[in-house]
Amino acid sequence: MDAVLAARGLRKVFPDGTVAVDGVSFEAGRGLTVFMGPNGSGKTTTMRMSVGALRPTAGEVEACGHRVWGPEGWRARACMGYSPQDAPFRDRLTALENLVWYGLVRGIPLGEARRRARGLLELVGLEGGASKKVAELSGGMRRRLAIAASLMGDPEVLVLDEPTSGLDPGARLHLWRLLRRLAGERAVVVSTHIPAEAEEHADRVYIFHRGRVIAEGPPASLIERHAPRARIVAEGSMPERPPSVAGAVLVEWNPGRAVYATSDPDGALPALVEGLLAAGARLERVEVRRPGLAEVYLALTGEAPAGVSGGG
Numbered sequence: 494m495d496a497v498l499a500a501r502g503l504r505k506v507f508p509d510g511t512v513a514v515d516g517v518s519f520e521a522g523r524g525l526t527v528f529m530g531p532n533g534s535g536k537t538t539t540m541r542m543s544v545g546a547l548r549p550t551a552g553e554v555e556a557c558g559h560r561v562w563g564p565e566g567w568r569a570r571a572c573m574g575y576s577p578q579d580a581p582f583r584d585r586l587t588a589l590e591n592l593v594w595y596g597l598v599r600g601i602p603l604g605e606a607r608r609r610a611r612g613l614l615e616l617v618g619l620e621g622g623a624s625k626k627v628a629e630l631s632g633g634m635r636r637r638l639a640i641a642a643s644l645m646g647d648p649e650v651l652v653l654d655e656p657t658s659g660l661d662p663g664a665r666l667h668l669w670r671l672l673r674r675l676a677g678e679r680a681v682v683v684s685t686h687i688p689a690e691a692e693e694h695a696d697r698v699y700i701f702h703r704g705r706v707i708a709e710g711p712p713a714s715l716i717e718r719h720a721p722r723a724r725i726v727a728e729g730s731m732p733e734r735p736p737s738v739a740g741a742v743l744v745e746w747n748p749g750r751a752v753y754a755t756s757d758p759d760g761a762l763p764a765l766v767e768g769l770l771a772a773g774a775r776l777e778r779v780e781v782r783r784p785g786l787a788e789v790y791l792a793l794t795g796e797a798p799a800g801v802s803g804g805g
C-alpha cells in the first residue's frame with residue numbers, strides 16, 4: 494500500500510497527566526481504513542494529531558509526503574479533509590451556504606466555491622436539501638453535509654471521526670456506502686466504536702485499546718488470526734449420547750441443545766446434522782455462529798467491546 498497518511502509512535506499526554514495515546518503507528522492509503530475501539534481508547538486524539546489539530550507529545554505524522562508538524566505542515570494539512578465528531582455548522586444558513594462558507598475560509602473564490610458546493614451536495618446525495626437550513630436537516634443528512642464540507646478542498650485524505658454514531662441503521666448503511674464510494678478514489682480514515690461496522694465495511698482495521706493499537710489488518714485476517722472458532726448450535730431434542738463429528742468438537746451437550754466448535758463450519762455442518770439425526774436427535778433449529786471483530790476484541794483484551802448489542 495502506498496500510504497498517503499502515515500504516523501509513527503504518536504503519543505499524547507494531556508496537561509492533566511492523562512496518557513490518551515501511547516505509541517500509535519498507522520498507515521492509510523487508498524481505500525477505507527477504520528479505527529475501531531470503545532469510547533476513550535484514543536481514536537479522536539489520534540485523528541486530531543494526524544490532521545494537524547492537536548500537537549503530539551511525541552511521534553511523527555506524514556501526509557502526502559510532508560510532515561504535519563514540520564515546517565511544511567501547511568502542505569500536509571492542505572491535502573487532508575477532516576470532520577470532527579460534531580462538525581460545526583451555522584444552523585441558520587442553508588446546507589449550500591454552509592458549504593460555500595467552508596470553501597471561502599479555505600481560500601476558494603466565491604464562484605468556484607458555489608460550483609464545488611453544488612457538485613458535492615450531489616455527490617453525497619443531498620441535492621434535495623441544498624436550500625434547507627442546517628437546523629432542519631436530519632442527523633444522517635447533517636453527517637453527509639459534514640462529509641461534503643471536508644471535501645471542499647478536494648483532499649487526497651479524508652479523516653472522519655465517528656460519522657455514523659447516533660444514526661439509525663438505515664442512515665448508517667447509506668453513509669457507509671457513501672464512504673466506500675469515496676474510498677475508491679482516495680484514502681478515507683474513519684473511526685467507529687461498533688465492531689460490526691468495521692468488519693463489514695473496512696479494507697483495513699486498526700483496533701484501539703487504552704491508547705494503543707493492539708491489532709491491525711483486513712477484517713477477515715484479524716478474525717482468522719485472533720477470533721475463536723465458529724460454533725454450530727443445534728436445538729431440539731437430543732439423544733443420550735452425542736455423536737462424534739469429523740472436524741468439529743463438542744463443547745456443550747444437554748437434552749435440548751448441542752454446541753460444537755469448528756474452524757470449518759461449512760464443511761462440518763452437513764456431517765454434524767447427519768450425525769445428530771442418525772443418533773436419534775429431533776432438530777428444530779441449527780445455527781452457525783461465526784466470530785467477528787467483536788470476538789477478536791474480546792479475545793485480545795478480555796473486555797466486551799462497546800456497541801455489540803446495538804451494532805448494526
Ligand SMILES: Nc1ncnc2c1ncn2[C@@H]1O[C@H](COP(=O)(O)OP(=O)(O)O)[C@@H](O)[C@H]1O
Binds near residue numbers: 513514532
Ligand atoms: N483535552 C483532554 N484532556 C484530558 N484528557 C483527555 C482530553 N481529551 C481526551 N482525553 C482523554 O483521552 C482518552 C482518549 O480519548 P479520545 O481520544 O477522545 O478517545 P475515543 O475517541 O476513542 O473515544 C480518554 O481517556 C479521554 O478522557
Ligand SMILES: [Mg+2]
Binds near residue numbers: 654655
Ligand atoms: Mg472519539
